[in-house]
Amino acid sequence: MINKLKPQATGHSKESVERFAEQIATLLHYSPGSSLDDVVSNLGGEVGYVDFWDVNSAGGALIVDDKGRMKVNIPQHTSSVRDNFTIAHELGHYFLHFLPVRDNLKSGQVFEANRYGSDRVEWEANWFASAFLMPEHEFKKSYSSHKGNIFAVADHFSVSPRAAEIRAKRLQLD
Numbered sequence: 001m002i003n004k005l006k007p008q009a010t011g012h013s014k015e016s017v018e019r020f021a022e023q024i025a026t027l028l029h030y031s032p033g034s035s036l037d038d039v040v041s042n043l044g045g046e047v048g049y050v051d052f053w054d055v056n057s058a059g060g061a062l063i064v065d066d067k068g069r070m071k072v073n074i075p076q077h078t079s080s081v082r083d084n085f086t087i088a089h090e091l092g093h094y095f096l097h098f099l100p101v102r103d104n105l106k107s108g109q110v111f112e113a114n115r116y117g118s119d120r121v122e123w124e125a126n127w128f129a130s131a132f133l134m135p136e137h138e139f140k141k142s143y144s145s146h147k148g149n150i151f152a153v154a155d156h157f158s159v160s161p162r163a164a165e166i167r168a169k170r171l172q173l174d
């Protein structure tokens, strides 16, 4: 039964995905370090914390129904900084992969992005998440005021030190 629409890669460059993510963050009035749950609820969606092994069986990590309502499922017992990245990643699927095809959704059909999609689709969602959570200008400012202390920078953006480190490399700060 074909009742699920799966994400397709946009094929857009890393630069344009990052630019897009920053624009969306601005439009949503997201300020670094604030609640991602609120972002999702402001979009009329909700975040569900489910048992790790149920994330996929619970219907995937992002489900959007034919009314455009989104449900983000993330595993319980993970750190909040990890959760932030996961939710931002799912928002990436929503804006990059769901919105362009929302009119193709038939009645009763759902859009579903699993945790383990194709590489390109997952990269795009990760690029989105990274730029959404750590906009370039503010990241550079924070990096310089914290003198490159990646833990302090990560703390400022409520991301893991690893995520901040990847962003710093991307922006050629280290």
Ligand SMILES: [Zn+2]
Residues within 6 Å of the ligand: 089, 093, 113, 114, 115, 116, 117, 121, 122, 125
């Ligand atoms: Zn994904």
